Amino acid sequence: MVDGESLLRALVKADGGHADFMGCFVAGYPEANDVAMRSLLGTTSPETDDGRVLLYICPECGDIACGAYAVRVVRKIETYTWSDFAYVNGYEPPRPIASVGSFAFSTAPYQHAIKVASAL
Numbered sequence: 001m002v003d004g005e006s007l008l009r010a011l012v013k014a015d016g017g018h019a020d021f022m023g024c025f026v027a028g029y030p031e032a033n034d035v036a037m038r039s040l041l042g043t044t045s046p047e048t049d050d051g052r053v054l055l056y057i058c059p060e061c062g063d064i065a066c067g068a069y070a071v072r073v074v075r076k077i078e079t080y081t082w083s084d085f086a087y088v089n090g091y092e093p094p095r096p097i098a099s100v101g102s103f104a105f106s107t108a109p110y111q112h113a114i115k116v117a118s119a120l
Contacts, residue, residue, distance in 0.1 A: 002103055003103075007055070007100075008021060008023075008056055008069070010100050011056070011069045011085060011087075011097055011100055014097045014099045014100050015069075015087050015095070015097050017067075017087060020058075020059060021056035021057060021058070021059060021067075021068070021069065022056065022057060022058075022059040023055070023056060023057075023117075024036040024040075024053075024054050024055055024056065024057055025037075025117045025118050025120050026062070026120065027120040028120075029062075032062065033118045033119075033120060034118065035047070036053070036054065036118065037114055037115065037117075037118035039053040039054075039073070040053055040073060040080075040114050041075070041111060041114055042073055042074075042075035042080070046070075046072075046073070047064070047070075048064070048070055048088055048090070048094075049090075050086075050088075050094055051072060052070035052071055052072050052084065052086060052088060052094065053070060053071055053072075053073050054068045054069075054070050054088075055068075055069050055070060055071055056068060056069040064088060064089060064090040065089055065090050065091065066089070067087060067088070067089045068087070068088055068089070069085065069086070069087055069088075069097075070085070070086055070087075070088045070094070071083070071084065071085050071086075071101070072084035075107075077107070078106065078107055079104045079105060079106060079107060079110075080104070080105045080107060080110045081102055081103065081104045081105075082101055082102060082103045082105075083101050083102030083103075084096065084101075084102075085097040085100045085101050
């Protein structure tokens with residue numbers, strides 16, 4: 001949820017695709033959650049070749065090849081910014097979703113929310 005709105009719903013509506021995705025944090029997968037957390041915090045390289053972080057992934061296997069929604073995360077001293085949303089699958093060029101975002105988050109609450117979410 002961003003500003004009380006479902007981000008997945010906004011991405012699907014703008015992209016015209018399906019909504020069969022799950023968030024990048026999944027109960028029972030601590031290693032994958034740690035990778036996603038570090039990417040969203042900017043402490044490790046993003047999962048995609050074009051520098052985007054996976055937000056919504058395949059609910060069956062989590063493989064990018066099934067398709068995923070991703071975002072570019074920029075970290076500054078006082079904010080994290082999500083921009084340049086795209087549908088990605090790892091074998092075709094990213095499909096930008098220009099009508100969604102960008103979003104700026106204050107650093108401390110953002111880091112707290114990401115760490116809490118990743119601790120499923």
